[in-house]
Amino acid sequence: MSAERFFEKRRLGLGASVRRRLGAAVTDGFFSTAARSARLLPLAHPRLHKVVVERDLAYRSTGKVEHTLDVYRPADDATGPRPCVLYIHGGGFRVLSKDTHWIFGLAYARRGFVVLNVNYHLAPGRPFPAAVEDVASAWQWLVENAGRLGIDLSRVVVAGESAGANLAVSLTLATTMRREESFARDVFGTNVTPRAVVAACGIYEVSRPERFSANHVFFRDRLEEVTDAYLGGVRLSERLLDFADPLAPLERGEAFARPLPPMFLPCGTWDHLLDDSRRLHAALLRAGSTGSRLGEYARGPHAFHAFVFTPAARACWRDTFSFLGHHGAGP
Secondary structure, three states: OOHHHHHHHHHHHHHHHHHHHHHHHHHHHHHHHHHHHHOOOHHHOHHHHOEEEEEEEEOOOOOOHHHEEEEEEEOOOOOOOEEEEEEEOOOOOOOOOOOOOHHHHHHHHOOOOEEEEEOOOOOOOOOOOHHHHHHHHHHHHHHHHHHHHOEEEEEEEEEEEOHHHHHHHHHHHHHHOOOOOHHHHHHHOOOOOOOEEEEEOOOOOOOOHHHOOOOOHHHHHHHHHHHHHHHOOOOOOOOHHHHOOOHHHHHOOOOOOOOOOOEEEEEEOOOOOHHHHHHHHHHHHHOOOOOOEEEEEOOOOOOHHHOOOOHHHHHHHHHHHHHHHHOOOOO
16 A cells, blocks of 8 residues: 555544544433433423432442442332333433433333433443443342332343443343353343333344444444444453344344243334334344334434434333233233
């Protein structure tokens, strides 16, 4: 390669790097600011929704904020164990937290669920599989503390959006597959599987961002950031990557030791990740999860259901609660 060509490639690479960093700052800043600003609105107060919140409980005794969760519960005097939602926030595995995703805790708790809204380690500081290991620990904590929290372990829902949807599906696979990874063995050893899963607008194949069209430069940059940060540039075995690419074991016909729970996969038609949800739905049906459902919402962008007052979001939430009720996971 000539010196001129080398420096031209380097210039283009630096330009792409700057473009990606600027795009990340804009995107991350938008979602963080929107979530934090909305929390200041009077309607965001849990009391108005007859919900009480217990914040910053440790699900691992490390003293780290990454290993804490918030518990949202209905404030009524109903007795007996309740259904539970383990909620895993999105943010490209790199940003956001349980505190930015308070709306999901409220949305489920006001409908009668106990909600565990969890933090986990973020990339690139702690790349894969740290996040999966953390949500696996949160799952074990849920099972061990179900009696104290008034949770019915036969009606546990795992839910998340975007990166959180990936983690929700990966965690669910660990409850149903015999695997060698220590975190997966621990999850399988709880002998509890979710009654249902709600995985919204997820990315289910992190290792291959090039599958998206080069025509969508801004979106491709976001996916490449996710891959670089989450996988950390480390060479990983194909088997371990199953928990970063939960589509993989399903599409290759992996054997499951326990039946897969039904999954609801809502996604907007303006979301570039829609094809991942379609592929996951098809793979679930082939794997025997016949109760699973794909929900496509017209003109919905990524994470559209977080904007709860829009018509598409309202339809999505109605369908979510209908799906959970149909599969015996509701209040």
